[in-house]
Amino acid sequence: MTHIDLTRRQAIAGAVAASVLASTGAGAAGSEPKTLTRRRLKVGMSGFPRSFDPVIATDTAIRRIMPQLFDTLITFDRAHDMALRPGLAERWERINAQSLRLFLRKGVAFHDGTPLTAEDVAFSLGPDHLLGPGRSGMSEALQSLDRLEKVEIVDPYTVMVHAKGGDALLDQRLAAWGSEIVSQRAFVAAGSRERWTTAPIGSGPYKLVEHKLDIFASLWPPTMRIGAGGRRSMASNIASFPNFPRA
Secondary structure (H helix, E strand, O other): OOOOOOOOOHHHHHHHHHHHHHHOOOOOOOOOOOOOOEEEEEOOOOOOOOOOOOOOOOHHHHHHHHHHHHHHEEEEEOOOOEEEEOOEEEEEEEOOOOOOEEEEEOEOOOOOOOOOOHHHHHHHHHHHHHOHHHHHHOOOHHOOOOOOEEEEEEOEEEEEEEEEOOOHHHHOOOOOOOOOOOHHHHHHOOOOOHHHHHHEEEEEEEEEEEHHHHHHEEEEEEOOOOOOOOOOOOOOOOEEEEEEOOO
16 A cells, blocks of 8 residues: 655645546546555644544534535535535425425445435434433534424435424535434444444445544545446545644
């Protein structure tokens, strides 16, 4: 494996080049998927995340990593005036002033290979996860998601999200910080929230493979193939987030 230490400017330039390669499919022979060369990208951060659970906190260190590990039902298009775009939900519709019906993408898998379904959505946005440890309310995600009342499962790939009264911003809340979807199976199998946060399972472009408190967190893409089933591709197969010492 080639190891490259990059300056911040070089890292940004490399990331831009990577996104161009991924979007254009450069390097692929015809329509056949092609394995990318493994390289390392290091990104320096001013602090280390105090949790790898997306609902616990919304500070800068956490928000730098959460979008790499997890996906949301709806996303903001930050390149075009923050317009709402499909995420894990391929489409959605307003039912009334306080409810949305969302249709999930089929074929989405978590990092452990298990399928993402409506059960995971209902759990992620439900009280056992959203309200923090022991339903204590120790969750900064409630700053934007406290108006959620319940998630109703219609079928394995359809959910209804209900707000507490009329909510014109309900679709935006499902794209906000803390609304990321986690694996219910992995959460329950971990046995405790503390254990789960050491190895969280999401469906984002990277998965957490190793971390050391206040030093680094290493993330690997779960797939390294260009054009594989529409899955996002990365030009580097590991991102290392070191916590640079402060002066």
